[in-house]
Amino acid sequence: MTLQTHIDPDWRDVGAVTDIPERGARRVATAQGDVAVFRTGDGQVFALVDRCPHKHGPLSQGIVHGHGVTCPLHSWVIDLATGHPTGADAGKGCTPVVPVLVRDGRVLLAQPVMAD
Amino acid sequence: MTQLKERLVVIGNGMAGCRAVEEVLKRDPARYDVTIFGAEPRVNYNRIMLSPVLAGEKTFDDIVINDEAWYRDNAITLHAGRAVTAVDLEGHKVVAEGGLEVAYDKLILATGSDPFRLPLPGADLKGVVTFRDLDDVEAMVEASGKPGARAVVIGGGLLGLEAAYGLARRGMAATVVHLMDVLMERQLDESAGYLLREALAERGVETVLGAHSDEIVGEDGKVAGLKLKDGRVLPCDLLVMAVGIRPNATLGKAAGLQVNRGIIVDDAMRTSDPAVFSVGECVEHRGNCYGLVAPIWDMCRTLAEALTDGESVYQGSVLSTRLKVSGVDVFSAGKFAGGDGCEDIVFRDAARGVYKRVVIEDGKVAGAVLFGDAADGGWYFDLMKAGTDVAEIRETLIFGQAITEGLSGLDPSAAVAAMPDTQEICGCNGVCKGAITSAITSQGLTTLDDVRAVTKASASCGSCTPLVEQVIRLTLGDGFKAQTGPKPMCKCTHHPHGDVRKAIVELELKSMPAVFQAMEWTTPDGCASCRPALNYYLLCAWPGEYVDDSQSRYINERVHANIQKDGTYSVVPRMWGGMTTPDELRAIADVADKYDIPSVKVTGGQRIDLLGVKKDDLPAVWADLNAAGMVSGHAYAKGLRTVKTCVGSDWCRFGTQDSTGLGIKLEKFMWGSWAPAKVKLAVSGCPRNCAESTCKDIGVICVDSGYEIHVGGAAGLHIQGTEFLTKVATEDEAIQLISAVMQMYREGGWYLERIYKWMARIGLDTIRAATVDDLDNRAALFARFVKSQETAQIDPWAERATGGVAAGEFKPMATLPLEMAAE
Numbered sequence: 015m016t017l018q019t020h021i022d023p024d025w026r027d028v029g030a031v032t033d034i035p036e037r038g039a040r041r042v043a044t045a046q047g048d049v050a051v052f053r054t055g056d057g058q059v060f061a062l063v064d065r066c067p068h069k070h071g072p073l074s075q076g077i078v079h080g081h082g083v084t085c086p087l088h089s090w091v092i093d094l095a096t097g098h099p100t101g102a103d104a105g106k107g108c109t110p111v112v113p114v115l116v117r118d119g120r121v122l123l124a125q126p127v128m129a130d
Numbered sequence: 131m132t133q134l135k136e137r138l139v140v141i142g143n144g145m146a147g148c149r150a151v152e153e154v155l156k157r158d159p160a161r162y163d164v165t166i167f168g169a170e171p172r173v174n175y176n177r178i179m180l181s182p183v184l185a186g187e188k189t190f191d192d193i194v195i196n197d198e199a200w201y202r203d204n205a206i207t208l209h210a211g212r213a214v215t216a217v218d219l220e221g222h223k224v225v226a227e228g229g230l231e232v233a234y235d236k237l238i239l240a241t242g243s244d245p246f247r248l249p250l251p252g253a254d255l256k257g258v259v260t261f262r263d264l265d266d267v268e269a270m271v272e273a274s275g276k277p278g279a280r281a282v283v284i285g286g287g288l289l290g291l292e293a294a295y296g297l298a299r300r301g302m303a304a305t306v307v308h309l310m311d312v313l314m315e316r317q318l319d320e321s322a323g324y325l326l327r328e329a330l331a332e333r334g335v336e337t338v339l340g341a342h343s344d345e346i347v348g349e350d351g352k353v354a355g356l357k358l359k360d361g362r363v364l365p366c367d368l369l370v371m372a373v374g375i376r377p378n379a380t381l382g383k384a385a386g387l388q389v390n391r392g393i394i395v396d397d398a399m400r401t402s403d404p405a406v407f408s409v410g411e412c413v414e415h416r417g418n419c420y421g422l423v424a425p426i427w428d429m430c431r432t433l434a435e436a437l438t439d440g441e442s443v444y445q446g447s448v449l450s451t452r453l454k455v456s457g458v459d460v461f462s463a464g465k466f467a468g469g470d471g472c473e474d475i476v477f478r479d480a481a482r483g484v485y486k487r488v489v490i491e492d493g494k495v496a497g498a499v500l501f502g503d504a505a506d507g508g509w510y511f512d513l514m515k516a517g518t519d520v521a522e523i524r525e526t527l528i529f530g531q532a533i534t535e536g537l538s539g540l541d542p543s544a545a546v547a548a549m550p551d552t553q554e555i556c557g558c559n560g561v562c563k564g565a566i567t568s569a570i571t572s573q574g575l576t577t578l579d580d581v582r583a584v585t586k587a588s589a590s591c592g593s594c595t596p597l598v599e600q601v602i603r604l605t606l607g608d609g610f611k612a613q614t615g616p617k618p619m620c621k622c623t624h625h626p627h628g629d630v631r632k633a634i635v636e637l638e639l640k641s642m643p644a645v646f647q648a649m650e651w652t653t654p655d656g657c658a659s660c661r662p663a664l665n666y667y668l669l670c671a672w673p674g675e676y677v678d679d680s681q682s683r684y685i686n687e688r689v690h691a692n693i694q695k696d697g698t699y700s701v702v703p704r705m706w707g708g709m710t711t712p713d714e715l716r717a718i719a720d721v722a723d724k725y726d727i728p729s730v731k732v733t734g735g736q737r738i739d740l741l742g743v744k745k746d747d748l749p750a751v752w753a754d755l756n757a758a759g760m761v762s763g764h765a766y767a768k769g770l771r772t773v774k775t776c777v778g779s780d781w782c783r784f785g786t787q788d789s790t791g792l793g794i795k796l797e798k799f800m801w802g803s804w805a806p807a808k809v810k811l812a813v814s815g816c817p818r819n820c821a822e823s824t825c826k827d828i829g830v831i832c833v834d835s836g837y838e839i840h841v842g843g844a845a846g847l848h849i850q851g852t853e854f855l856t857k858v859a860t861e862d863e864a865i866q867l868i869s870a871v872m873q874m875y876r877e878g879g880w881y882l883e884r885i886y887k888w889m890a891r892i893g894l895d896t897i898r899a900a901t902v903d904d905l906d907n908r909a910a911l912f913a914r915f916v917k918s919q920e921t922a923q924i925d926p927w928a929e930r931a932t933g934g935v936a937a938g939e940f941k942p943m944a945t946l947p948l949e950m951a952a953e
Binding site (some may be wrong): 025026027028029032033035036037038040041042043044045048051055056058069070071072075077078079080081082084086087088089090093121123 | 320472938
């Protein structure tokens with residue numbers, strides 16, 4: 015008997031959690047641009063559009079600490095859960111959050127729900 | 131025969147099945163005629179206590195929950211060692227081995243879970259066991275009887291660690307092999323995982339992390355070792371697979387019950403058949419399957435209510451874990467963090483090996499990890515389950531229940547004011563409140579540093595610093611001055627760079643978690659400011675021992691190219707001393723054409739910069755440049771970048787020495803050395819200084835009688851001419867002296883502090899005394915630089931061009947043709 019996995023049709027498997035370095039990120043290329051998928055030191059996985067609200071730096075290339083990432087271009091710190099800049103830059107824009115979940119060690123990203 | 135009682139049949143004589151019966155009997159002892167089937171040929175025992183049995187700390191008799199008398203006294207029919215083969219939902223009966231049929235009115239499936247076996251080659255060899263029941267324990271005990279026997283346990287979770295500890299207690303050399311980089315990563319964060327690893331090593335359990343198992347190697351049909359994907363073979367006589375469990379829903383599924391990962395139950399523990407219930411590890415409730423005992427007890431209470439006409443709703447369980455390894459106090463509960471509005475309170479006591487982390491979300495405890503002192507685990511767990519608002523007690527929460535409740539109802543300053551003079555404030559140094567206040571008033575102290583120096587309060591672990599500050603503030607009122615002295619490295623620590631560098635060397639701290647623990651960092655894994663600094667300090671202090679942590683590097687040093695404003699990269703091949711050849715130039719031109727590189731630029735350091743390279747192309751670009759004999763120019767490095775030269779005596783009519791040759795020698799000798807900040811050198815053949823040596827970090831001006839060495843120039847944000855250090859007679863002496871200055875800077879500079887700033891801080895005279903006047907010290911610095919270079923001169927491009935290192939870094943994880951949702 016194998017462990018049955020259930021993947022809803024609107025979630026897309028993008029790889030194993032272990033494909034993302036701890037306290038690091040990987041890019042997922044999409045038609046709309048890159049999505050950055052992060053894995054934190056405590057094993058959580060987050061996904062954001064790979065673009066800092068400041069000067070569009072690729073957040074996937076930043077340093078991940080706690081539940082934040084420091085943008086590689088000008089060191090804004092973005093909250094991974096909300097996409098909002100923190101500290102002195104709070105309130106200056108936001109990076110869209112991409113719904114992500116981990117099931118049986120696989121990372122699933124949400125596809126958009128069909129428009130009405 | 132007239133049936134007086136309803137017939138309750140239970141499949142599963144384990145912890146869930148029997149507890150369910152106990153709960154039913156407690157509520158209505160006369161209602162059911164109970165029959166229990168158990169696959170194991172023994173009475174009901176406490177499976178979670180198998181670890182102490184394996185460790186020899188308990189016997190089987192100690193862990194029996196219900197002995198034979200219990201079944202007899204409660205008129206329960208037990209079919210032990212008789213597995214049920216089928217459930218007939220229509221006929222309301224179960225069929226067991228040997229054809230025995232038993233009818234039921236109510237049925238409970240408590241079939242538990244099965245240990246997960248990795249499908250590795252060799253998994254069927256003799257000596258490969260799981261850790262699930264008493265038979266497994268007996269097999270392990272037997273294997274441990276052989277003198278000198280070795281065990282490998284695959285799985286660094288709760289079960290695997292307990293198995294390994296038990297085997298080590300029985301005298302086996304035990305090694306845990308874990309896929310992840312942190313032990314018990316589902317319960318512990320990296321810091322606690324690090325301490326756990328150390329504690330296990332003290333108890334004879336070695337751990338191999340980040341290890342992918344490849345194959346179980348056998349000899350004569352018996353296990354002989356475990357081969358890892360990296361080629362290592364760990365020899366062993368026993369191999370335990372403890373990689374997890376999965377719900378045993380086979381019987382339920384075959385009967386036609388609704389099954390997903392486990393048997394699906396509703397909030398009353400009822401399956402898709404109204405007469406059939408299920409509890410324990412075989413169950414899936416609201417999408418969750420549980421592998422711990424607390425949820426089983428919760429489920430059994432709800433089930434018993436349902437079976438006795440009561441009402442109760444099972445809403446899922448909040449989990450906590452304790453590791454059953456003697457003397458290792460570990461507690462974990464809830465989630466490590468919750469995202470929005472969530473904060474960590476971290477407490478580290480290096481002297482006692484204590485680490486505590488409480489996660490607060492929306493003013494409530496959302497999770498806790500405790501290591502070394504887990505006494506308050508239950509309290510945090512209760513606060514978490516009850517959803518208590520902890521805003522009022524936030525300041526003292528991390529100190530535990532006793533302190534928090536001792537101060538409850540008082541604001542912190544009132545609480546401190548109310549403390550008697552005899553109350554101990556600093557546990558490390560035994561300083562009470564009265565000693566601090568009298569020192570302040572009698573000696574006119576005004577700062578925390580003063581109080582530390584005079585009384586020693588908060589001078590050790592620092593965890594009482596806020597309390598000491600409160601005492602000073604109360605004593606002085608407005609006279610209190612905020613802390614002065616060196617600035618802390620970053621917001622994660624109270625320690626300045628210098629203290630941390632010193633501790634890394636003196637306390638022999640060789641990993642980032644070791645620094646976090648010893649220096650009592652207040653965040654779980656540092657920040658983008660301290661992590662690159664620590665990574666460098668560790669590399670510098672322990673060359674060849676500390677393994678570089680690429681995730682703690684800035685992107686430029688992680689991908690060995692410079693990130694540009696549009697997210698592309700620039701690549702600068704090394705040109706030793708600024709010299710190049712037609713072949714190299716052709717190779718660079720070819721690369722620029724082939725990869726559509728938009729800009730080619732000559733840099734200020736006499737190198738060629740290829741600008742606008744796409745990240746995905748980097749490895750291929752490097753491979754082509756490597757093929758032409760070129761290596762990375764480290765233009766991105768906090769380390770040696772370029773040695774700029776003029777043409778010197780070879781061509782110039784004024785040149786006094788072979789400045790180009792010396793530049794090449796210096797660059798070939800010093801390349802690859804990491805430093806606190808970027809380092810640029812230059813060698814000019816005469817005082818006309820065409821290589822601009824006097825605005826470099828270290829510059830050489832060649833004169834007729836030898837070589838003038840200059841240090842501390844800069845031509846960046848700050849423009850500064852060099853200072854003259856000394857003059858030497860030979861090239862060899864120049865190289866030795868320059869390397870010694872470089873090493874002194876490497877060992878003493880703060881991260882991101884250029885040489886000129888470092889020099890301003892410590893003084894040119896100090897540098898001269900250490901490298902010019904003291905020849906023994908110069909030789910020692912030089913020797914340490916040479917030693918460090920043994921492991922530093924690896925071309926990072928070559929490592930990555932072949933795909934051998936960091937292959938995942940340059941490719942997207944996945945490419946999706948469709949659009950992704952964003953909230």
